[in-house]
Amino acid sequence: MPKKRSGGGLSPMQQAAKFLGVSVLAGAVMAGIALPAAGALGLAAKGSVKGFDEIPANLKSPQLSQRTTILDSRGKQIATVYSRDRTVVDLKDISPYLQKAIVAIEDSRFYKHGAVDLKGVLRAVNKNAQEGGVAQGASTLTQQLVKNYFIEEAGDDPTKVAEATQQTLGRKIRELKYAIQIEDKLGKKKILENYLNITFFGEQAYGVEAAAQRYFSKHAKDLSLQESALLAGIVQSPSRYDPVNDEAEATKRRNVVLQRMAELGDISQKEADQAKGKPLGLRTSRPKNGCITAVKGAGFFCDYVRQVVLTDPVFGKTKEARAKLWNRGGLTIRTTLDPQAQQSAQESIKDHVYKSDAVATAATVVEPGTGKILAMGQSRPYGVNVNNDETTINLSVNQDMGGGAGYQPGSTFKPIVAAAAVEGGKPPTQEYSSPYEMAYPSPVAACDGKVWRNDPNRPAKLKNENDSERGPYGMAEATAKSVNTYYVQLISDIGICPVVDMAKKMGVARADGRKIDQAPSIALGTQEMSPLTMASAYAAFASRGMYCTPVAIESVTQKAGSEQKSLPVPKSTCSRAMSENTADTINTLLKGVVEDGTGQEAGLGSRPSAGKTGTTDERYAAWFVGYTPNMAGAVWVGDPQHKRKMTSITIGGVPHDKVYGGEVPGPIWRDMMSGALDGKPAPDFHLIDLPDDSHDEDDRGKGDRGATDDHNGDGNRTGQVTGGLIGGLTNGGTADGGAADGGTTAGALGGSFPTPTFSLPENVIQGQGDGWNGGNNGNGRGGGRH
Numbered sequence: 099m100p101k102k103r104s105g106g107g108l109s110p111m112q113q114a115a116k117f118l119g120v121s122v123l124a125g126a127v128m129a130g131i132a133l134p135a136a137g138a139l140g141l142a143a144k145g146s147v148k149g150f151d152e153i154p155a156n157l158k159s160p161q162l163s164q165r166t167t168i169l170d171s172r173g174k175q176i177a178t179v180y181s182r183d184r185t186v187v188d189l190k191d192i193s194p195y196l197q198k199a200i201v202a203i204e205d206s207r208f209y210k211h212g213a214v215d216l217k218g219v220l221r222a223v224n225k226n227a228q229e230g231g232v233a234q235g236a237s238t239l240t241q242q243l244v245k246n247y248f249i250e251e252a253g254d255d256p257t258k259v260a261e262a263t264q265q266t267l268g269r270k271i272r273e274l275k276y277a278i279q280i281e282d283k284l285g286k287k288k289i290l291e292n293y294l295n296i297t298f299f300g301e302q303a304y305g306v307e308a309a310a311q312r313y314f315s316k317h318a319k320d321l322s323l324q325e326s327a328l329l330a331g332i333v334q335s336p337s338r339y340d341p342v343n344d345e346a347e348a349t350k351r352r353n354v355v356l357q358r359m360a361e362l363g364d365i366s367q368k369e370a371d372q373a374k375g376k377p378l379g380l381r382t383s384r385p386k387n388g389c390i391t392a393v394k395g396a397g398f399f400c401d402y403v404r405q406v407v408l409t410d411p412v413f414g415k416t417k418e419a420r421a422k423l424w425n426r427g428g429l430t431i432r433t434t435l436d437p438q439a440q441q442s443a444q445e446s447i448k449d450h451v452y453k454s455d456a457v458a459t460a461a462t463v464v465e466p467g468t469g470k471i472l473a474m475g476q477s478r479p480y481g482v483n484v485n486n487d488e489t490t491i492n493l494s495v496n497q498d499m500g501g502g503a504g505y506q507p508g509s510t511f512k513p514i515v516a517a518a519a520v521e522g523g524k525p526p527t528q529e530y531s532s533p534y535e536m537a538y539p540s541p542v543a544a545c546d547g548k549v550w551r552n553d554p555n556r557p558a559k560l561k562n563e564n565d566s567e568r569g570p571y572g573m574a575e576a577t578a579k580s581v582n583t584y585y586v587q588l589i590s591d592i593g594i595c596p597v598v599d600m601a602k603k604m605g606v607a608r609a610d611g612r613k614i615d616q617a618p619s620i621a622l623g624t625q626e627m628s629p630l631t632m633a634s635a636y637a638a639f640a641s642r643g644m645y646c647t648p649v650a651i652e653s654v655t656q657k658a659g660s661e662q663k664s665l666p667v668p669k670s671t672c673s674r675a676m677s678e679n680t681a682d683t684i685n686t687l688l689k690g691v692v693e694d695g696t697g698q699e700a701g702l703g704s705r706p707s708a709g710k711t712g713t714t715d716e717r718y719a720a721w722f723v724g725y726t727p728n729m730a731g732a733v734w735v736g737d738p739q740h741k742r743k744m745t746s747i748t749i750g751g752v753p754h755d756k757v758y759g760g761e762v763p764g765p766i767w768r769d770m771m772s773g774a775l776d777g778k779p780a781p782d783f784h785l786i787d788l789p790d791d792s793h794d795e796d797d798r799g800k801g802d803r804g805a806t807d808d809h810n811g812d813g814n815r816t817g818q819v820t821g822g823l824i825g826g827l828t829n830g831g832t833a834d835g836g837a838a839d840g841g842t843t844a845g846a847l848g849g850s851f852p853t854p855t856f857s858l859p860e861n862v863i864q865g866q867g868d869g870w871n872g873g874n875n876g877n878g879r880g881g882g883r884h
Contacts (some may be wrong), residue, residue, distance in 0.1 A: 113493060138591055162186055162296055163304070164428035164657065168392075168400055171470075171652065177392040177400045179539030181425040182384060184304040185314075186471075186657070187290040192306055193321035197290060198364040199330035205239040205356045206362055209286055213240050213277035216431040239293050240277040244752035246296045247276075251523060270812045299329055300336030302385050313341065315383045324373040327355040341378050349378060390481050395444035397480025399435055399471070399491040403650050405499045407431075410668045428657040429665075433650055433811045434470035438451050439463050439729075442773025443473040450750045450766045451477040451735065453487040456742050457749060459763070461770055462495035462629040469646030469670035471630070472729065473774065493738060498608045504609025504626030505719040505734055508712030508759065509580040511606075511623035514635065516573060516585075516602035519592050521680045526687065526788055530587035532569025532576060535561035543593035544616040550594060560586060563713075565579040571777065574788050578695030580711060582622055589621040597621070602673035604645050605633040623712055632723045635843070639688065639708070640725040642784060643681035646672040676785070684784040692724065700724055700764035702772060703764040705780045709767070717744040722763035724771070727781040733763040 157441040163182040170176050189197070207215050215238050237245070243265070252258035280289060299309035310318040310330050321329070331351035332339045341348035353374045358436045359558065360370035389400035407413050407424050410584065414420035423429075423688070443461050450668075451459040463473040474494050481488030495501035503588050520526060537559045540552035552558055562568075562582050569584065576584035589597055601614060609628040614620060630648055638645035647670050654665040688708035691697040700722050709724020719736035735757065744757035754761070 142291035161424045161426055161428070161658065166424070166427040166429040166431065167434045168403055168441070169430065170396075170437045170843070171433065171472075172437060173432065174437060175393070176396050176433070176435065176848045177389055178386055179388050179400070179404065180427045181853035182247040182304040183302050183308045183387060184295070184425075184427075185307040185311075186305065186428075187307045187318060189294075191317070192291070192294055192467055193297075193319055195323045196294070196306060196318065196321050196329060199326045199355050199359060200289070200294065200333065201239070202359045202362050202364055202564060203330050204242070204333060208239050208290070212282040213236065214238060214274060219366075231386060231785050237273075238277065240281055240289050241273050241554055241747050243289060243296065244273045244276045244280065245294045246293070249271075250296060252292045268562035271541050272823045276691065296332055297631060298336055299332050300340050301342060301382075302387070311383055312385065313380055313382055315381045323369065324356070324376050325379065327359070327373065328352040330379060331355045341380055342382060345378060352378070363722065380823070390823045392480065394440050395447075395479070396435060396440055398476060398494060399433070399440070399474040399650065401480070401490065401492055401500055402474065402495055403431060403433055403472075405495075406650055406668065409499070410667050412666050430655045430657075430662070432652045434465075434472065434652055435650075436463075436472040436774070438776070439770075440475065441729075442768045442776075443475045445773065446766050446769035447475055447477050449769065450762070452546065452750055453477050455739045455749050456747060457735055457744060458493060459733060459735045459766060461496045461731060461733045461766065462631050462633045463770070463774055464630070464637050464648055466640035466725065466730055467646060467672070468645060469634065469637070469648045469672070471648050471650045473731075473770070474630070489738075491738065493734070496607075496611070496628050496631065498611060501609060501628055502738055504631075505721075505736055505740075506623050506625070506714040506765045507627045507632055507721055507723075508623040508719065509582075509585075509713040510632060510710045510712035510723045510732075510759070510837065511625070511627075511723045512585045512621060513639070513688060513710055514601050514604060514606060515589050515597050515621045516577060516687060517604075517639075517676050517680055517684050518596040519573075519588055520677050520683050521600065522592055524588075524592065526573045526683050526786070527587070529570045529572045530576075530584050530591075532562075532567075532571045532581050532584040532587065534565055534568045534583070536583050536586075538618055539590040542618050543591045543595065545595035545598060548616060550617055558619070560619075572789075574687055574690055574790075575752075578690045580691075580696050585621040586618055589618045594618060594620070600676070601635075603673070605640050605647060606631055606635045623714065629734050632721070633730050636709070636723050636725050636732070637730035638675045639681050639684050640727050640730050641681075642670050642678045643674055643676040645675040646670045655724050679786070682784045682786050686785045688724075689783060689785065696758070696760045697722060697724065697764055699760050700768045702726070702768060702775075705775065706782045708783065711764065713757070715760045717757055718742075720744060720759045720761075720763050722759050724767055726771070726775065727783060728778065729771060729775055731767055731774075733767045733770070735763050735766070786849065 130539055162184060163180065164184045165178045165180040165185060167178050169175045205215070207217065211217075248261075249259060249263065252261070284292070295305040295307075297306075298304050299306070299312075301309075301312050303309040303312040306318040306329065310316055310321055310325075310334075313329065314321065316327055328341060328348060330353075331354065333346070334351075338344070339348050339351045356365070356370040356373050359365045360367045363781050365373075389404065392400040404424065408417075408420050410420075413423055443463060444674070447459055447461060451457070460476045461473070462471065462474040464471055475490075476493045477491075478487050478489050480490060483845040490500075492500045493502060497503055516526075519528070537557040538552045540550070540554075540557075542550045544550050560582050563580070567579060567581050567583075569581070571579070571581055571584050573584075573588075575581075576656060591598055597620065598616070606614075606627065608614060609626050609631065614625050617624075634648045635645070649668055649670040651667045654667050655662040685708050688710055689706065691711070692701045692707055692709055697709050700709055700711075701707060705726060707724055707726050709722060712719075712721035712723070714720070714736075718740050719734060721732065721734050723730075723732040725731065735749070736742075744762075745755065747754055747757065749757070749762055
């Protein structure tokens with residue numbers, strides 16, 4: 099066994115053997131790389147390759163990862179995103195100083211040798227043998243280019259990056275073969291151009307254009323001599339020669355490059371000395387990468403676009419393929435974002451809710467009939483600094499698209515129940531007793547033959563917002579006043595499944611991906627939804643029943659060399675969710691909400707609008723979802739963590755004892771939509787004639803609050819159903835089977851007993867466990883508001 103020197107290095111014999119072995123390999127390579135097999139020289143060890151001839155003959159230049167530019171609908175830049183900040187430029191757009199500098203310091207014989215520099219190899223072999231290690235490399239620019247190709251193909255996969263950079267003989271042999279191929283096909287100028295575009299210059303800058311922008315805030319073609327020398331010097335060790343973090347070390351390296359250029363005759367010694375005496379002259383620019391750089395608060399929309407590219411199969415059949423497309427970049431993505439609507443949304447949000455408030459708001463605007471997302475914003479800015487109230491969670495979208503688990507929409511879900519009822523044949527004049535408080539009717543038909551039943555021992559109950567909200571009510575008044583008991587009676591009458599089916603047709607699904615619960619409580623908006631979901635659903639009302647899936651991307655082009663190629667993009671799918679008559683009916687009902695109901699503060703003045711307020715139990719969330727014929731929007735206000743109740747709270751500097759949907763979200767929606775619609779046409783809805791089913795408090799007990807005489811929706815009120823019958827059947831019974839004396843008395847006072855047009859829960863007349871607990875209310879006030 100050879101002995102080591104006392105100093106621990108290789109013995110002279112070992113040095114000689116290593117020198118001889120590498121020299122033989124170098125000589126063989128330089129003889130034309132005509133090795134029949136690397137194994138002939140004992141090179142088939144771990145980490146090498148089986149044989150030189152077995153290496154694939156063609157090395158395809160990878161598509162270099164570049165910046166992706168995201169534009170709004172008018173072609174203005176929203177943000178730039180990239181995995182590697184790079185802008186590929188032609189050689190003519192790179193300073194001649196930089197071209198000479200990089201050759202001088204990295205491969206001074208570049209124009210004199212082929213793929214491999216024989217003199218350089220022998221010099222390095224000799225030097226390394228003397229040092230007993232790798233003290234000097236001999237890679238040409240062409241070989242370095244091949245190595246960078248391997249790294250580029252590896253992307254962000256650490257295992258593949260390690261394989262691309264491992265110091266093995268096998269990798270070097272592959273590198274040599276491909277270098278020869280590239281020299282033959284590309285030529286020196288193209289090799290230099292590719293090298294300058296692929297090389298890493300530190301500070302997140304890949305390629306000379308990005309480096310010029312990062313360090314000097316100028317284009318690569320405008321770099322001066324000393325600036326070019328600085329960039330050329332960084333390449334060998336971007337961290338060691340980083341001028342931002344170590345100016346002294348970077349200056350020394352720059353001067354080495356300048357001196358080398360003088361020695362080679364690229365510049366005179368005088369020019370070199372003058373350049374050495376100048377300061378670095380840095381004028382750094384902050385990397386503008388990612389959605390955090392988005393303008394007009396569009397960071398969350400930008401992130402939504404990223405999620406679309408990463409998840410939609412149109413951009414690749416597999417998750418890996420889509421990720422590769424996004425990371426490669428070079429895309430120009432034109433989106434649906436309307437700058438006017440986006441600016442208006444952000445301004446309204448800023449005016450009404452502060453980013454430091456205990457609760458947040460999120461708003462989304464879509465275009466009826468196309469599904470285009472026109473605006474998307476929220477009060478807490480996009481970012482990772484939680485101390486600055488920043489977040490990357492998009493409160494406007496579903497969980498699988500970067501959002502949260504969603505928020506209960508409250509009464510904004512009621513119009514979906516109404517649409518299901520009208521579509522199924524219920525007239526908009528349908529009346530129900532709508533008491534102030536009641537137990538959920540039971541049993542109620544659900545999907546697939548299932549039945550929902552209330553617990554007879556501990557029945558679930560509900561009540562209206564105010565004690566004064568006592569029916570009977572028709573659909574218009576119940577919608578305007580957002581009467582809970584009316585809508586629970588309505589869903590109990592028509593069944594749960596028609597409502598679930600209508601929700602599906604309108605694109606309404608839970609934000610967390612779970613199925614909507616099969617319970618009558620869904621009529622009150624107990625299932626967590628996102629603002630984008632609700633805005634898109636209401637857009638179906640605006641477009642007279644046509645639901646269109648939301649889309650954010652208009653077109654995508656990808657840079658391939660000097661050309662741009664178009665890529666397919668997701669298209670909105672539009673389908674009929676309900677008849678035009680049903681949509682027109684809901685539009686008529688919801689127009690009344692902003693004119694005379696809970697949403698008056700959201701009204702747009704002379705511009706026709708419709709919408710619905712929503713406030714959840716315990717006031718964890720408040721909503722306003724509304725629309726005009728040409729724009730629909732949803733505004734949510736609440737605590738994303740579902741912890742802070744909105745009572746005794748200050749929002750946007752305004753104190754509130756209790757927050758209502760029409761009080762906080764409503765004005766946000768109004769201001770957002772007013773600005774978004776400014777200068778745009780103001781078409782009216784297609785409305786239907788509805789009778790005025792409202793009544794005064796003086797009408798109590800008069801027996802004239804009867805239901806309609808038929809289901810044809812003609813609005814003729816005959817008073818055939820007396821208030822006494824309603825009072826007796828709904829509030830006169832007892833839960834334990836006691837006599838409904840109050841109902842009998844009321845019936846006598848109110849008049850005759852025709853067949854009612856509303857449905858009664860099973861056993862309600864017998865007063866059994868499923869009946870409504872109204873034993874104390876049989877006071878004969880009949881149809882008066884209880």
